[in-house]
Amino acid sequence: MEVQQEQELEVKLAKKGNHEAFIKLIKPLELQMYNIAKAILRHDEDCADAMQEAILKAYKSLSSLRHAFFFKTWLFRILINECNTILRKKSQFVxxxxxxxxxxxxxxxxxxxxxxxxxxxxxxxxxxxxxxxxxxxxxxxxxxxxxxxxxxxxxxxxxxxxxxxxxxxxxxxxxxxxx
CATH class of the missing domain: 1.10.10.10 (Winged helix-like DNA-binding domain superfamily/Winged helix DNA-binding domain)
Structure with a gap:
């Protein structure tokens, strides 16, 4: 329960423009983000691009997150969308x-x-x-x-x-x- 309350506090601070709070939210999720991106994209440079873009979009649209409890799910959804965008742009599927x-x-x-x-x-x-x-x-x-x-x-x-x-x-x- 304490972790959940801490996450809610970090989300509130990040929504108010606190960069450190946003970093504290992202840091523990980086490995999971990489693993999801790697499973979808397969290339490290594409994974890095997807993660960077997802983090940037999450930061810019943090105000649209209604419930702090869903931060992780919300972030992963953004990441998956970015991965799929990269795949579409590459048109690598025969x-x-x-x-x-x-x-x-x-x-x-x-x-x-x-x-x-x-x-x-x-x-x-x-x-x-x-x-x-x-x-x-x-x-x-x-x-x-x-x-x-x-x-x-x-x-x-x-x-x-x-x-x-x-x-x-x-x-x-x-x-x-x-x-």
Whole structure:
């Protein structure tokens, strides 16, 4: 309870322009922020950019935080949005081969799909949910809070993402066998 009261005090001070209070809020969360950014972006320089931008946006919009208790969730939501913005800007995702494309698929390692690559080809919200749940071991309730979704919606998206991944990977294995 004491930690919660301290956080509320730091948020109040930070909202009034106290830079040190804001730093005290951010400092203990930096490693978690990095781990989330790394799971989504994979490149250290992109992680640093996302973290820096998220911290800056959080500082500038601190007045929009209604309840100090949700500071961590609010900050992580900003970070996830920044990570997804970086991914969109990079446009680094190559679409998977469709079923009606050529049946000739090489066994070249560059073409082989691993699970992580398949996850990165999911649509944005599903990709984020899968990464946070399976790569970061976050509970569905916390993910729902971060993404401002109902827990049932998170479960549904996670289920659909698993089905999609299973189908993609099965089709990929089938193509490799038919080569």
């Amino acid at each position: 679409p998977l081969l469709s079923l009606d494309e050529s049946k000739h698929v090489t066994t070249n390692p560059e073409v082989n799909i691993d699970l992580r690559e398949a996850v990165y080809r999911l649509e944005e919200v599903s990709r984020t949910i899968v990464i946070l749940h399976y790569f970061r071991d976050l509970p569905l309730r916390q993910i729902a809070e971060m993404l401002d979704l109902k827990e049932g919606a998170v479960k549904t998206r996670l289920h659909r993402a698993r089905l999609t991944l299973s189908e993609w990977l099965a089709n990929h294995r089938e193509r490799e066998v038919n080569v």
